[in-house]
Amino acid sequence: MLLIDVVRVSEAVTRTSARLGKIGHLAELLGRVGPDEAEIAISYLSGELPQRQVGVGWRTLEDLPQPKLAATATLTGVDALLSRIKAVSGPGSQSARKALVAELFAGLTSQEQQFIRRLLHGELRQGALDGVMIEAVAKASGAPSADVRRALTLRGWLPAVGAGALAGGVEALHAFRLEVGRAVSPMLAGSAPNVAAALEKAGAPAALEWKLDGVRVQAHRSGSEVRVFTRTLDDITPQVPEVVEALLEMPSADLVLDGEVLALRPDGRPHPFQVTASRVSSKLNVAQLREQTPLSVFFFDALRADGEDLLDLPYTRRQEALTGAVPHGLLTPRLITGDVAEAEKFFTDVVKAGHEGLVVKSLVSPYAAGRRGAGWIKVKPRHTLDLVVLAAEWGHGRREGKLSNLHLGARDPEGGFVMLGKTFKGLTDELLAWQTERFLELAEGPTDEWTVTLRPELVVEIAFDGVQRSPRYPGGMALRFARVLRYRPDKRVEDADTVETVRSLML
DNA sequence: TTCCGACAGTGGGGTCGCAAT
DNA sequence: ATTGCGACCCCACTATCGGAA
Secondary structure, eight states: OBHHHHHHHHHHHHHOOSHHHHHHHHHHHHTTOOTTTHHHHHHHHTTOOTTSOOSOOTTTTSSOOOOBSSOOOBHHHHHHHHHHHHHOOSTTHHHHHHHHHHHHHHTSBHHHHHHHHHHHHTOOOSSOSHHHHHHHHHHHHTOOHHHHHHHHHHHSOHHHHHHHHHHHHHHHHHTOOOOTTSOOOOOOOEEOSSHHHHHHHHOSSEEEEEEOSSEEEEEEEETTEEEEEOTTOOBOGGGOHHHHHHHHTSSOSEEEEEEEEEEBOTTSOBOOHHHHHHHHHOOTTHHHHHHHSOEEEEEEEEEEETTEEOTTSOHHHHHHHHHHHSOGGGBOOEEEEOOHHHHHHHHHHHHHTTOOEEEEEESSOOOOTTSOOSSEEEEOOOEEEEEEEEEEEEBOGGGBTSEEEEEEEEEOTTSSEEEEEEEOTTOOHHHHHHHHHHHHHHEEEEEOSSEEEEOSOOEEEEEESEEEEOSSSTTSEEEESOEEEEEOTTSOGGGSOBHHHHHHHHO
């Protein structure tokens, strides 16, 4: 199959707004793709590369050769070249990689170049990713989408599942099973503004578990072999020997556990997330680093224990298996209640202990991996500040032509403002239109291709999760997960919060 | 007919490893 | 030694479609 066939379908998908229409276009192509090309086609049309990443980003794609006029590139040819690009390493690799990228793009028409460029950026923007492709695979293979979804949960990679379904139908899908040592798509949580709302969503009584601010881990043990995976199914086993040792000390030799690693201080309170992230992502000198910053692991679910698959069992049954397999000290603190007051006290306690909040879990839901179902609901405290808009950046994609990303500043009592970060979240289309117009009236000072500097006159109420140390911003601090709540036309700039107020929140 | 769950899109800060400077 | 790039940890929110109620 030619690349252009896939590109044409992607363009049709982009033009179609109805999801069922998108599914139809995708399924049509899956119906005529060859068995050796199915994985590549499914991968491209769900917005990812079979290689996952190949070491090519926006900088490498800045200047590219002239496009060809005739579309002759094959899917397998492009895929093979991308694999070669990924394999490049060592001194001189940047120019070698660039040369291969040039070779790749010289063989593509401008239409194809656009497509591959967006794929490499991870921004296909055709309105269809895994969720839509699952339905397309179901339609093209004649299998129920629930079976496709289930196989994806267990296999963790849709192109393999889709190719299997196209070749072998429902039977092939049923052949995908939980394999110890191969990562399962993790179950994700939705969110609620407060504990009462979370209980309502999950159904009371529910289980309330501490939400620890670390890195999600899925730990597999088969005999003396242990593997640890992240939320995106990357293998981080060498970086977390503490988790490996914990698994090996457990009595059961056949385990798949879900949990969180984080760095705790000697007094038991958590380090800032940055400390945990630094430790977990360091691959060099792990032995030394663990002396200075040991990791702790806490498990909250069991997908397999003592040779039994548990994914389809309700929460309470999985918890029985978990508490039977894992030492008490490695269990995530938990309370089962339907009482709102009791739940709120538990929430207050966990926040006082320095942790992130709670995850409220339905007692009956199975391990529904890979989707943010109603089974798990997270609740975190929310801080707010009144800040001043210092500048704004032009948006991309559906925000093209709109000033979107706000630069936020706190008032400096000595005069002026201190930038604390940016945000684009929380804006409705109406607000985007309004602020674009208003910002252009306030434009003043340096303006480049992306950024418009403003007279500091607008006060905006910002919600955020916390203040963290920043090597980037002048005040040495930045807001974590900042989002717009509302503009405050009733407030003058002199009423905005000060740098001191922000600093007092950092601790 | 209305409601709501699931999805895609739009980007945020921080940190690491690696290659180039 | 420092800088730039790519990758990946953490992530919130809105618009939209289409099935459920």
